[in-house]
Amino acid sequence: MGFASAQTVQDINTNPLKLGGEYSKCVAVYPRVPATADEKLPDPSIDKNRYAWEQQQEVVEQTADFWEGDYMDLKINNTKESQYILHFQYAVKTDGANIVFELYNGEDLERALDPIYLANEKSNWNALYDAMAFFDEEIPEGEYTLRVTFHHDNTKETANLANFWFEAKDQIKYFSLFTGVYPEQAGTIKVSPAANNYLEGTTISITATPSAGDDDTTYKFINFTNDDNGDEYTANPYTFEIFESMSITAMFEAVSSVNDIPGTIDLNTKKIGGVKEESKAVTLDGSSYLEGEIVPYLCNYTANKSEQFILNVTKAGNYTLICPTATKQEAANIEFNIFDKAAYDADPTVAPEATFNIAAEKTGNWQKFVTNKVENINLTEGKKLMTLKFTEPVANKYTANVLYMSFGIGDDFGGSSAIEDIEIEDADAPVKAYNLQGIPVNPEVAKGLLIINGKKVVK
Structure with missing residues (x-):
């Protein structure tokens, strides 16, 4: 059983083609079997395969409620023999939706395109994305029926479509x-x-x-x-x-997703969020940081989002954490909790072994970092779970970026303790230099105790 409305032939250069009302025929197969006992099926007496809604203050005419195997016919008149790009927009909510375009000359199939799979970008029926289909062989002048058939690899619901229009091209290369x-x-x-x-x-x-x-x-x-x-x-x-x-x-x-400390946390071992590799100018405490190199850092944590890292404490004691942050917000905060891993796995409500906060200073730029130091973090040996919770109660949006996290006892941040101590910088030393947390620094501007050419250097 199906339903249809009156057919009107549209010129192929109409922009966009009409999808609803008297301009198209939409066919749905009934009766359908509900997926669940509570599911309400469309009423075959009412055209529910088309509706419009307001988007960006414009009424957008769009197909809706097409299921696996349903199709829509558009009557078109081609006034110019040409190759054509068929532009359209789509919205999907699940992976696997695809559509097939077929061009009929009367009852004869003139052209059939391969299935076009529609990427599920935002799982939203109202979020429209641009797409194209290519008729790379010339379509002769005349009247045709453009049939759009809806499919899905996994579910009954397929896709919503909107704003069809044809663009004539002398030659299409895709x-x-x-x-x-x-x-x-x-x-x-x-x-x-x-x-x-x-x-x-x-x-x-x-x-x-x-x-x-x-x-x-x-x-x-x-x-x-x-x-x-x-x-x-x-x-x-x-x-x-x-x-x-x-x-x-x-x-x-x-x-390895386990970070030995003393040492610097490998940001790529994060369990939840993202690491951004930044090619823009990143600064630390007012100086250029790794100028000309791509700099990774933790970013894009909105309010109340969390992150996790696995630690292996190789030496018990009171640790110092060096953790540069950058933020545009007034009240960004990162709450750290460090749990015994075995105890946490057995009972996630167990009390942390250590807990502390970093109130991120507003730097006015997401790539402008300042150093934070937290001292007297008492840790026992063994495997730990470290959680970070990002908060920002004012804007309640993005919080703070983290450049690196280095744990150390005294001046032991996981670097070699066997390197030679010298008091002055060798003028012929190579440009590569590291601070005692093992973080690369710019030797021209960095100050303090550095490792240059395998030796401790005081600048």
């Missing part, structure tokens, strides 16, 4: 981008804009995100590798223009 991850379980890769095919010269951005791993192993992004020519790209995200079909793999490396 290419495919294939992506992968190695090792397979090591992370994910996101492509923006997400599409099955891309028009020549389209700007594409790809972002790799490592998986959290387990208590012992996590993953670190290494590079993107072009599988066709072997080129490697270390920027993440990596942005490029496409002029040929490509296959790109995000390469990750397995690393």
Whole structure:
């Protein structure tokens, strides 16, 4: 059983084509079987396959409530023999939705395109994203029926569509981008804009995100590798223009997720949030930090979000934490709790072994860091779970960024204790230098006790 409305032929150059009312026929299959006992099915006597809502103060006409196998027909009149790009917008809520475009000349199938999979960006039926389909063989003049069939690999609900319009092109060149991850379980890769095919010269951005791993192993992004020519790209995200079909793999490396202290926490061993690699100018205490290099730091933690790290305390004692932060907020705070790992796994309500706070100073810039020092953190030997809770009660939005976290006893922050002490800097020393937390610094501006060329240097 289905329903239909009167058909009106639309010129193919109408922008956009009408999707509802008298302009299209929408066919749904009834009766349907409810997915659950409480589910309400559409009333076949009422056209619920079309509706409009306000978006950006405009009424957007959009298809809705299309299920697996449903289709929509648009009557169109082509006034120019040409190749065409069919532009449209879509909204989906789950992965696996796809649509098929077919062009009929009367009852005869003139052209059929491969299924177009629609990326689930925001799991929102009202969030519209641009997409394209390519008719790269000329369509002769005449009247046609454009049939849009809705499918889903996993569920009954498919996609909402809006704003169809055709763009004539003398020649269409489009290419495919294939992506992968190695090792397979090591992370994910996101492509923006997400599409099955891309028009020549389209700007594409790809972002790799490592998986959290387990208590012992996590993953670190290494590079993107072009599988066709072997080129490697270390920027993440990596942005490029496409002029040929490509296959790109995000390469990750397995690393220990346990951080030995005394020592500096590897930010890539975080369990929840994100590590950003920043190529902008990052400063620490008013001086350039790793100028010209990509600097990783923890970021994008909104109010009341948390983070976790696994620690292995190799030496019991009173520790000092060095933790530079940056924030644009007035009252950003990070609450640290360090638990005995075995005790926490047995009972998550167990009291922490140590708890303390860092009230992040407002620096006015997310890349402008200042050093914070917390002393007298008493820790026993063994494996620990360290949690960070980010709060900011004023703006109640983004909180603070963290450049690094180094734990030490005295001047032992995990560096070598066998290096030679000297009092002055060797004029011929190489430019690479480290502070006693093992963090690279700029030797031209850094002050204090440094490690340069394998030796302790006082500047």
